Amino acid sequence: MNDLKTSEDIRKRIAELEAQTGNMEIELKRKFSVTVDSLSPGNLLKNTLSGLNETPGLKSALFSTILNLGLSFTGGRMLFSKGGIAKKAAGVALELGAGKLLSKNINILKRFAANLFTKDKKVA
Incomplete structure (x- = not known):
């Protein structure tokens, strides 16, 4: 872990972690949206039928x-x-x-x- 000696170092580290958390939340929301879209009935049927063609x-x-x-x-x-x-x-x-x-x-x-x-x- 970094050696944080001053309050300015701590504030910078908090800002970095908040930015990292924000990026992780955005990525999580994007992945959730993709997952919800792939679980729609139409996409489930399409993916199943495309899998049948390969078998x-x-x-x-x-x-x-x-x-x-x-x-x-x-x-x-x-x-x-x-x-x-x-x-x-x-x-x-x-x-x-x-x-x-x-x-x-x-x-x-x-x-x-x-x-x-x-x-x-x-x-x-």
């Missing part, structure tokens, strides 16, 4: 899951809706058939989805 194999698994859920939902709506036995049987058949078809042709569906969402589309 290998996750896109295909996510695509398969979403496709299966969509087909299950459609089949379930037919299965549990008010209607006759034929409509319910059609719902079960749709769900099972689509699941089997999806598992066989998943690579074709992945390529189709990738081509559907690419940015460099050719205009005829």
Whole structure:
């Protein structure tokens, strides 16, 4: 620690420490603002989705899951809706058939989805 011998030295040191404290408060407020901004729902979603793009194999698994859920939902709506036995049987058949078809042709569906969402589309 510095040897402070006079009251003028003490005042200078107090002024230095107050300036340092002020700078630290400003930096803390800036970091808090950045943190609050990064925790907004939009930024959380954006950061999560950008992280998904970097994870290998996750896109295909996510695509398969979403496709299966969509087909299950459609089949379930037919299965549990008010209607006759034929409509319910059609719902079960749709769900099972689509699941089997999806598992066989998943690579074709992945390529189709990738081509559907690419940015460099050719205009005829």
